[in-house]
Amino acid sequence: EHEEFHDAVMANLRIALERHSHVSHIKHHSAAIDAIARKPKAVLVTDAGIKRHEHAHLRTKLIEYTKWGGIVVFGSQFSSNISPVELDKFFDAWSLDWSCGSYRRLLYSLNPTRADRLKGNDRLPFDYNVKSLNVKVRDTYHMFYGPNPDSGSITPSTLSVRTAVADDEAPAAYAKVGDGWVGYIGDVNSDDASVEVVLAMVGLPEVCLYCAPFPS
16 A cells, blocks of 8 residues: 555656656665666665665665765655654765754745756756755755745745744755765655656756665
8 A cells, every 4th residue: 555655656756757767666675786786877765664774784785876976866755754863863874964854835945056966957946835854954055955045935825924944954955975966855745846856866867776665
């Protein structure tokens, strides 16, 4: 049942990925280890099962792959299936000072300094209306989207009311690790706008690997 829901939520993103690249849909630990060893262009982790103890070796391989030059993006149902306590520590292994932020729907803005990774993707929205589990980032350069520095974030359902959001919170973060990149997308609904964020993070049109949930 969980897998059927996951696949339904992923439908639009999977179609977009397959339009631009060769996609391997992998659901098991050993197959993921083998695929990472082949050094794909990118790995998209779409469920938080990777946090489990039995996947420690896989996490180690993902870290090695990132430092080698690969791209690892955590999105789709990842933020929906990881607890705040787990998220606080999850990115320590990548030496990223990212921790759990607030959970809410707000309007955010594209960080203009991320232009180095947009890969010519002119479909990325400047304004990003998303319900997300945010991450707190010490380095604001890691924000792919973040608070609008001029007007602050706005609750979309009540646009006349401005809502404060911490300056260090981001619904989408992206950082250089070794020779590679790590991305996080906190969108819990897999909205259409997040499809373009994923495509930009994995650098499409390129060949990529799409890593689905591991057995719970």
